[in-house]
Each structure stands twice: as C-alpha cells, then as structure tokens.
Amino acid sequence: MTVEFICVGTEILLGSIVNTNAAYLSEKCAALGLSCYYQTVVGDNEERLTFVLKMAMERSDIVILSGGLGPTEDDLTKEAAANVCGRALKMHEPSKLAIERFFAERGTTPTDNNWKQAMLPEGAIVMENRNGTAPGMIIEADSARLILLPGPPRELIAMFEESVEPYLAKLTNQVICSKTVKICGVGESRAETMVKDLIDAQQNPTIATYAKSGEVHIRVTANGEDKKAALKLVKPVVKELKSRFGNAVYSTEEDITLEKAVAELLSANKLTVTCAESCTGGMLSARLVSVPGISDVYKTGVITYSNKAKRRLLGVKKSTLQKEGAVSAKTAEEMAKGAALTFKADAAVSITGIAGPDGGTEEKPVGLVYIACYVKGNVIVKKYQFTGTRDMVREASASAALSLLRECILEYYSKVTFGKEE
C-alpha cells in the first residue's frame, strides 16, 4: 500500500520553517509498512493545491495532507479536498461545540472565522484536535483515502498518534513496536561494527543506530499483526544487543536519559555525588540537575576554572599544578578527591581539559581531557582525546564523565558483591 504527503504552507516554501512534519509522517508510515515515493510542498493556492492533490490521488492509495486547516481565508486545504472528492461542506455540530469549549477554557470567545473550521466535508471521518481548533478528517474517496491534518507539529503529532495511526494500522493490518537500546562509553564506529551483521541481515525487525554525544542508540522496530506479535520479534534482538554490549547498555526505556540512569544508580546505592569542573564549566552538573528529584543525591558542585580556584576550593596542590599542569591526570585526581572530601560526598567526578580553540600545544593538544572519578575512596582517572569545536569537546567530556561515573559505581558494587560471595 502506498502513501504520499502534501504539506501545504507558503511559510514552508519561503523557508521560514523547516518541514519536520514530513519527516515525522515518513517515519511513522514507513514503520507501518506503507511505501512512500513522493512528498510535495505547495503553497496556500487552490489551483496548485488541486493540481498536486489530483496527481497524488492517481498514484497513491493514501494521501496525507498537513496544514491549511486554519480559520483564515488563506486556509483552503479542506475546501480543495472536498472539491476534488465532490463532497459539500456542512456544519459539523460536535466540532462547533469543541471550538466553543476550546475558547471557553481559555477565557476567550471565538471570532466569526473560527466557525469555518467546523465546516467539514460530508461523510468525512472527523478527528478531534485536543491541542487546537482545527479538527482533522479522513475522506474515503473512490481513488484514494485523504487524511487532512493541522499544520502545527504539536497538533499534528497528537492527532496522528491518537487517530491516524490506529486507522492506518487497521488498513495495513500491522502494528509497530520499537525498543531503543541505549549505550554509553562505546564509540559510534565500534558500536556499528559490533552490530553490522545484524544490520545487514535486517528485515523485520529493522535495526538502526543513532549517534549522539558520547552515546549510541540502537533502535529495533518490528511490525506484526498485533502488539504481541511485533514485540515477539523485537525482544530477541534486544536481548542479543544487551548480551553484545553488556554493562554499556544503560537503558532500554524511552524516557531514561544517561543522566537519569546515573541519578537512579546513585539513588539506588544511596550515594551522594559532587562535580568539580574546569573546561565543561558546569555542563556536567547541569545535566545531573536536569533530573527531577536530584536533590537526594546532588548537593553541591563547583566550577574551578582558574588554578587558584582549584587550589582554594579543592585543595589541589600547588606543586601538582606547577609540575604536571592544570590539564593532567594528577590534577584531575586531586580535584575529584578534594571535591569528595570538601563537600563530604560519597562520589565525585572531576573534568579538566583543553576545549580550544586556543591553548593547545604539541604535548597537550586541543581536545585533551582528563576525567577522574572517586567512589568511596577508590579513584580512577582516564585520559580522552576528543575532536571538534569547543562546544563539541565540552559536550563529549560531560557525557564521558557520566559514563565513567556509572562504570565506577557498577565496578565498585560488583567488587563488593564478589568479595561477599567469596
């Protein structure tokens, strides 16, 4: 079954907005097993819209239109679609009531224009819009099924997930499930090599890798005739990935970020943590503090950008700074130990490096970063060589610090456990 998209809006043609709706719809429809061969963008012009709509209906089974359902005269997607399908527009009472309710809830009243949005093609399946005033609709015409969605992404996405996805799933007799295996501390190219055989052999489920700063996400997507069947295809692949990547997998849940996984690990082990940052300037702390409820484990952090601050706040030795330099394994170690001691934390992470663009030497080039991690008396220091802009080096450092902290906690407790068992 084929689908194509027509995104309506002069603002897209002018480049004022990026057409993220097309990408969203494409991904969703591909996962549903629909084949998409064309996407078109056209302005709010009835003649041109009618032209592309007729052509799309000739060559595709399903045509999804987005945008042009607003209350103004410019908005004419619905009018063009009704016209092409030979359907009259009629006042749809439930939509009229919904519009009234929408404005009442916001303490305002609709303008005359707004009632235009409740005029819908006869016989259309109407889809409620919980985030705006334009209802969506499905017109089951002879040559193709037309699905009309509002343009604002927030409205379009909610409506697609609530109403369009179940409708299409019924049509294609397919349900999609996906799981993301989230990996930290493994480079992108190494991760890709480790799963190349799975990617090469993929069909259903499909496997795709996505790299983000310091992390690799592997998304496993399957379709089946119901959720159970699709999940049954996903599960063994997720299991295989977990066994290949071991402890580097920090989560398979949608809403768990690396910082959240680290926060949960700290919390589960009743560990408090502090951060002492130089080149990252607070990025590491900011990521931890992004997790709601972090106050149980995170109390204090410092940005010791100058040598003086490193000495005064963390007790880094003058001799260390003089002999080894601020960017050195020894300084990183003393920063982490000093932070744990000063702020009475069970764990501490320190970052010191050369983020660039200036300040690099042959011996210590831009991108050189030392990260130290202290957990209950044990300290590990690692040396990293990152590439890219100042911000890329800093972001990679913060991500690596979270990975290292996670690794050190896991290691500490596995040792403790082994010790007990022996």
Added chain:
Amino acid sequence: MTVEFICVGTEILLGSIVNTNAAYLSEKCAALGLSCYYQTVVGDNEERLTFVLKMAMERSDIVILSGGLGPTEDDLTKEAAANVCGRALKMHEPSKLAIERFFAERGTTPTDNNWKQAMLPEGAIVMENRNGTAPGMIIEADSARLILLPGPPRELIAMFEESVEPYLAKLTNQVICSKTVKICGVGESRAETMVKDLIDAQQNPTIATYAKSGEVHIRVTANGEDKKAALKLVKPVVKELKSRFGNAVYSTEEDITLEKAVAELLSANKLTVTCAESCTGGMLSARLVSVPGISDVYKTGVITYSNKAKRRLLGVKKSTLQKEGAVSAKTAEEMAKGAALTFKADAAVSITGIAGPDGGTEEKPVGLVYIACYVKGNVIVKKYQFTGTRDMVREASASAALSLLRECILEYYSKVTFGKEE
C-alpha cells in the same frame, strides 16, 4: 522568475533525516526574489525522478535538485538530468583531478566508484565541491535551468554560497544582504508588537522575528542590484530597530551570542564575574565558559543546590532560609553578595527557583525564579515567572540571568559616567 526544488533521497522518504536543504534553499531563493510554488521529494528511482523532473521543468524557470550525486549505483540524479536534457555524460578532467586531490589530502585512494562522480553532462557549468567529492553542475536546457547540488548540507550550503548564489544573482539581477538585530530581555510578543507596523509594511527589506530562549532576533533582509544598494535598504531599518529597542539590542553581528556579548562587556570593563546557581545547576556558568578566552573574567562558580551548600559556600543566613525560603528574593540576594565576597569577584549572579515538575505550591508555583545580580557593591533582585518543562524553566532562567547581568553592568557604568559628567 520561478524556482522549484527536487530533493532526491530515499532516506528523506523514510523520515531518517529532516529535509533542511529545502528550507535553506527556499529562504535563499526567496531573498533573491525568486518565486517558489512547489517542492518535491522523490527517492533514488530513475523513473519517478524523471517524471517529477520533467514536470518541474515545464512549470518552473529554474529547478534545483539536491542529493543523488554520490558514487554508488543508487545515485542517479545526474544520469536522469542528463537524459531528460539529451546530454551525454563525459569524463570531466578537472573534476577527476579534484577527486584525486581530495583523497590524497586525506591519505586514502579513491575506489573505482569515485570516478563516476567525474562523469558530467556535456556543456554543463561545473561547480567545485570543497567539502566532498561530488561536483555540482548547472545545465542550461531549453525549457529550464537545472542546478544539481550534493545532498549533505555542509557541501550543499558551501556550494550554494560560492557558486549558485552569484549565478542566480546575475540572472535575477539581485544581490541579497541581511542583518540580524539581536535583542535580550524583551518578551517575544512584546517585541512583535513593537515592530508590527514595520512587518505589516514590509516589502524590501523583509523583516522576520525569531524567538529563542530569552531572546528575540529580528532579521532584516533586502535585495538590490549590488551589495551597496541592498545594504542601503537594510541600514535604516536596523537603525530604526536599534532606536526602538535601545539597550536591549546586544548585537547585530552574526557570530555574537548573548554570552559572548556579556563576556565582552565584562572584559571591556575589566570585571571578574562569578555565578552561584541552584535550579539551573551550572547552565549559566556553562554558557559563559562556552566563550573562548573567558578565563580573564571568569574564575570560579558554584552550584549550591542544597540549603546547606548555600549557607556553607555563600554564607546565606540560616534565618533567611527558614523565614523566606530557599526560593526568595532575600536568598537570591545573599547568594549573589556571598559569591562576590567569597570568590573576590567584581560581579556575581545568582539563580534560585522552582524548576519543577514537583515542588511548587500555590504561593510559590513551578516556574518561580529569583535572580540577583551584584556589580561592585550594587545588588538588584528580580522575580520571574517562567512556564514550560523543567528544562525550559532552567534555560529561560540562565538566559534571563545573562540579560540581567548585562543590564546591571550597563546601568552601573552609565551611572558612573553621568556622575562624572555632572
């Protein structure tokens, strides 16, 4: 003169990537005075590509294609275009040499496939690709001009700016210039109201507002027959905007961010600064530290997330925390004063607030944030009520803190200056 875009790539149809090329090309062409009525995305399929290309050539004067110029068999944009225009493909020696050089510089050798990229349609204007191996080309066919560009945005943008823009400017007899007026500390809707008359009356130059966290950017774009003529149209509008927004305009330069403007202001006045953050958890410091060379003015920052840390590191009074609470004007003030005193800085900014999603009360709802700014003995505290998610509240807080710091420094020095003059 009309233009339309055909973006070629199965990965766009699958939703794996967002079509940012179309937005980029649209904005550029609109500024050049070209009218765009259609954009199409089609996969790497010769039949379908040929179909949309023929149609585009019938209805538009210029057709810009992006993608499908790679070395693999899948890539067939050039083949389809040559075919439609009745041009044979011939080895283009300078492109062959450029490919050799590209690989030599990277210490690798081209594969057999790579030579395919040097096979170009007879009579085409060839455009060098400094960032990749696929040359671009312009085919001046009878019915339309075809412009073929590589798909990767980095390659496409560089080639457009170097070769396509001058080519189109000559065709349209137009050159574009734009300036962005960057404003902080003024809300989006207030800024829009303040320029509504200018936007309503716009033609050449055009005026567009873009909101980002805590900032509003107003872009003024004009076209003229040469750079001087275009700039002459831009200048008075920029001047008018500057006079309307006054001190809230922090820059009109492309590469100046708010944090950079603040860093320059600190540096110009030889002021050191420190930050004491609670709910933002280091975001404010991280933004300042993103500026290269910040070490002259920024030495130390702290994240005092717990009450104990606020007391211990900043000397916030126990009684203040008990009576007023951690999120209060008094606490913010004591944090800023304490930070300046403890870390011997000329200026200090503190942030304390309720980022949510939990922890709000009727009296102190989620989004309530106090920011205090200390500059050489003077302290100002401001109360903010932000909306949105935890991260949105935190980002808005960090931006507001930068704005407030800038405002306080400007005010401090204007007072000093007035004092001297009187």
